[in-house]
Amino acid sequence: MSDVRLFAVEGIPRVEPGSDLAALLLDALRAQGESLVDGDIVVICQKVVSKSEGRTVRYGDIRPSPLAVTIAAEGGDKDARIVEVVLRQTKRIVKMDRGHLIVETGPGWVCANAGVDESNGLSPDSVILLPEDPDASARLLRDRLRESSGAVVAVVITDTFGRAWREGLLDIALGAAGIEPLLDLRGQQDLNGRDLHHTVIAQADALAATAGLLMRKGDGLPVVIVRGHRFAPSDAGGVALVRAKENDLFR
Amino acid sequence: MSDVRLFAVEGIPRVEPGSDLAALLLDALRAQGESLVDGDIVVICQKVVSKSEGRTVRYGDIRPSPLAVTIAAEGGDKDARIVEVVLRQTKRIVKMDRGHLIVETGPGWVCANAGVDESNGLSPDSVILLPEDPDASARLLRDRLRESSGAVVAVVITDTFGRAWREGLLDIALGAAGIEPLLDLRGQQDLNGRDLHHTVIAQADALAATAGLLMRKGDGLPVVIVRGHRFAPSDAGGVALVRAKENDLFR
Numbered sequence: 001m002s003d004v005r006l007f008a009v010e011g012i013p014r015v016e017p018g019s020d021l022a023a024l025l026l027d028a029l030r031a032q033g034e035s036l037v038d039g040d041i042v043v044i045c046q047k048v049v050s051k052s053e054g055r056t057v058r059y060g061d062i063r064p065s066p067l068a069v070t071i072a073a074e075g076g077d078k079d080a081r082i083v084e085v086v087l088r089q090t091k092r093i094v095k096m097d098r099g100h101l102i103v104e105t106g107p108g109w110v111c112a113n114a115g116v117d118e119s120n121g122l123s124p125d126s127v128i129l130l131p132e133d134p135d136a137s138a139r140l141l142r143d144r145l146r147e148s149s150g151a152v153v154a155v156v157i158t159d160t161f162g163r164a165w166r167e168g169l170l171d172i173a174l175g176a177a178g179i180e181p182l183l184d185l186r187g188q189q190d191l192n193g194r195d196l197h198h199t200v201i202a203q204a205d206a207l208a209a210t211a212g213l214l215m216r217k218g219d220g221l222p223v224v225i226v227r228g229h230r231f232a233p234s235d236a237g238g239v240a241l242v243r244a245k246e247n248d249l250f251r
Numbered sequence: 252m253s254d255v256r257l258f259a260v261e262g263i264p265r266v267e268p269g270s271d272l273a274a275l276l277l278d279a280l281r282a283q284g285e286s287l288v289d290g291d292i293v294v295i296c297q298k299v300v301s302k303s304e305g306r307t308v309r310y311g312d313i314r315p316s317p318l319a320v321t322i323a324a325e326g327g328d329k330d331a332r333i334v335e336v337v338l339r340q341t342k343r344i345v346k347m348d349r350g351h352l353i354v355e356t357g358p359g360w361v362c363a364n365a366g367v368d369e370s371n372g373l374s375p376d377s378v379i380l381l382p383e384d385p386d387a388s389a390r391l392l393r394d395r396l397r398e399s400s401g402a403v404v405a406v407v408i409t410d411t412f413g414r415a416w417r418e419g420l421l422d423i424a425l426g427a428a429g430i431e432p433l434l435d436l437r438g439q440q441d442l443n444g445r446d447l448h449h450t451v452i453a454q455a456d457a458l459a460a461t462a463g464l465l466m467r468k469g470d471g472l473p474v475v476i477v478r479g480h481r482f483a484p485s486d487a488g489g490v491a492l493v494r495a496k497e498n499d500l501f502r
Contacts, residue, residue, distance in 0.1 A: 004257040004465060095500045102500065110416035160450070164415040164501035165361035167494050168433045168453025170460070172417070182419045183464070199411070202419025203464060209421070210461035213434070213454060213480065214255060229464065243418050249346045249353065250415035250501060 002228050007034075008214045009223040016122070017054035022144035025223055034225070036151035041229060042141070043211035045222035046159040046174055047120055047128055049137050055129040056122050057085050075099035082118060085127055089114035094251060102162075106130055108242040109174070110251065111161045130159065134175025135237030142177040154178035154231065157238070158208040158215075164250060171212025173204035173238045180234040181205075181241050202241055203231065253479050258285075259465045260474040267373070268305035273395035276474055285476070287402035292480060293392070294462035296473035297410040297425055298371055298379055300388050306380040307373050308336050326350035333369060336378055340365035345502060353413075357381055359493040360425070361502065362412045381410065385426025386488030393428040405429035405482065408489070409459040409466075415501060422463025424455035424489045431485040432456075432492050453492055454482065 012028045015021065025042070029035055036042070050056065064072070064080035068087055072080035076099055083101070092104040105114040115130040122128075131137045138155040145153055157175035173181060183203040211224035245251050263279045266272065276293070280286055287293070301307065315323070315331035319338055323331035327350055334352070343355040356365040366381040382388045389406040396404055408426035424432060434454040462475035496502050 002258075004461070006255040006257075006461075007253075097500055100500060108416075160452075163453075165359075165494055165499060166423070166453065166456065167492050168451050168456065170453050170457055200419050201411075201464065202414075202417065202421050205417065205419065206421055206460040206464050209457040210255075210257075213452065213457050241418050243416055248416060249348055249351060 002230075004226065004228045006211060006214055006224055006226050008216075008221045009034075009225060010221065012048075012220060012222060014220070015048040015051045015222075017051065017056070019048075019052045020144075021048065021052050021141055022148055026145070026148055028223075029225075036145060036149045036153055036225070037227065038152045039227070039230070040151060040153045041156060041179060041207060041226040041231070042145065042153050043156045043158060043208060043215075043224045043226060044141070045215055046115075046130060046134065046157055047117060048222045049134070049141075049157050049175075050117075050128045050131050051122065053131055053137065055131055056126045057129060058123070058126045059085055060125045071096065071101060075101070082116065082127055085129075086114045086116045089116060089129060104245075104251070106134075106174075107239045108245065109161075111159070115159055130174065131157065135177065135235075135239055136175075138175040138177035138237070139235060152178070154233070156204050156208055156211070158212055160212065170205075171208040171215070173202075173208045173241060175238040176204045177235055177237065178233050179204060179207075180232045181236055181238055183231075204238060205241060253481075255477065255479045257462060257465055257475055257477050259467075259472045260285075260476060261472065263299075263471060263473060265471065266299040266302045266473075268302065268307070270299075270303045271395075272299065272303050272392055273399055277396070277399055279474075280476075287396060287400045287404055287476070288478065289403045290478070290481070291402060291404045292407060292430060292458055292477040292482070293396065293404050294407045294409060294459060294466075294475045294477060295392070296466055297366070297381060297385065297408055298368060299473045300382050300385070300392075300408050300426075301368075301379045302373065304382055304388065306382055307377045308380060309374070309377045310336055311376045322347065322352060326352070333367065333378060336380075337365045337367045340367060340380060355496075355502070357385075357425075358490045359496065360412075362410070366410055381425065382408065386428065386486075386490055387426075389426040389428035389488070390486060403429070405484070407455050407459055407462070409463055411463065421456075422459040422466070424453075424459045424492060426489040427455045428486055428488065429484050430455060430458075431483045432487055432489060434482075455489060456492060 064084040068084040072078040181204040185199040315335040319335040323329040432455040
């Protein structure tokens with residue numbers, strides 16, 4: 001079994017709306033003496049994808065609703081205008097308690113504050129939204145990287161989510177292209193020949209988690225390359241990692 | 252920033268009660284031309300730790316309680332005797348629905364079936380329990396590896412857990428020694444000089460997740476070495492990743 005190697009791509013400049021992520025990434029790789037090879041998994045932080053797509057909001061002029069004002073007051077130091085941005089991204093409030101706002105957004109992501117991000121914005125009074133369709137963003141970046149570099153790679157777009165029951169955040173896969181998001185081991189047998197019948201591994205989330213450790217969003221390291229991990233290609237996307245509400249015991 | 256490398260340790264023989272895990276691991280590493288170096292993180296599957304500690308139960312003679320019989324009947328193909336073993340490991344039933352039994356066990360782990368594992372047992376009629384104290388198990392293995400190899404390493408003991416809201420399982424850190432389980436980035440600043448005030452990363456879980464992708468429990472690959480990841484030493488342990496019930500919005 002071969003080794004898996006992870007390394008951060010250094011020197012990617014600040015991303016602005018309209019930035020060509022593929023070009024920025026390939027230039028930065030070249031500058032560090034690297035290039036993409038077939039089978040690489042390009043793990044990229046949602047922030048820079050959203051910024052390149054112009055998914056930012058200046059909240060200075062937003063008038064918060066009474067609900068946003070209430071939530072902000074309960075949250076202590078929250079800005080009601082940002083809470084209003086969060087509510088406009090929200091499809092369902094999953095939990096609103098002790099100053100926390102856990103909601104369902106996008107295709108069913110359950111996360112704090114609808115993934116609206118106050119840090120690393122374009123300006124101090126702007127926030128970053130999640131990409132509209134991270135799987136489409138991942139496919140586009142994958143295709144552009146292939147056009148420019150010739151390498152057949154996978155792309156995983158990550159965000160940092162909290163969990164139920166456990167402390168600490170983990171990076172998860174919002175979007176994915178070119179890699180099976182779920183690794184289905186059902187049908188394989190254990191050491192006693194018994195079926196491993198419940199084992200479907202969240203492959204794209206697992207890769208996002210460790211890659212996230214190498215990212216330093218504040219230091220401009222938003223991309224990590226995973227090399228040597230063998231995987232089956234698929235465009236099922238990060239949406240396959242979202243549990244449908246009717247199958248979810250905790251929503 | 253240096254690379255992180257992950258590789259599975261091949262050729263570890265089947266573990267039995269009383270097996271010397273450190274010796275088995277170091278022998279297997281030697282056979283593949285590797286040795287431990289300072290800063291390695293030894294990620295090891297809970298199953299082999301539990302087996303070496305004799306944490307297995309033969310359920311053939313167990314008489315199930317009425318509750319176990321009811322749960323087994325609702326679960327379809329479940330064995331009431333195994334459900335009884337699960338209930339004896341259970342401190343609180345978090346959710347019992349649609350044939351699933353999500354419980355709280357050990358120091359507060361929320362997982363399916365109290366982590367009782369039917370696969371890869373010592374015999375077809377035995378199941379594997381979680382280690383009694385995985386942090387103690389991790390510290391012991393870390394110490395033995397140091398005595399035998401001279402290398403100062405960290406140890407993470409993993410299990411495969413389901414999650415709320417998301418499809419697929421992820422390996423998480425049950426026990427840890429020699430590494431900060433939580434990576435506290437609070438106080439660091441983002442690109443705009445704004446505090447990253449909510450960012451505490453579940454470092455040990457993140458490492459467990461990707462290492463789990465390289466494990467093949469059915470093929471006897473229960474250990475993965477993570478090399479090159481920089482971390483602060485700590486014996487806070489995997490217990491630090493368990494959210495206290497009073498801080499948990501979802502229990």
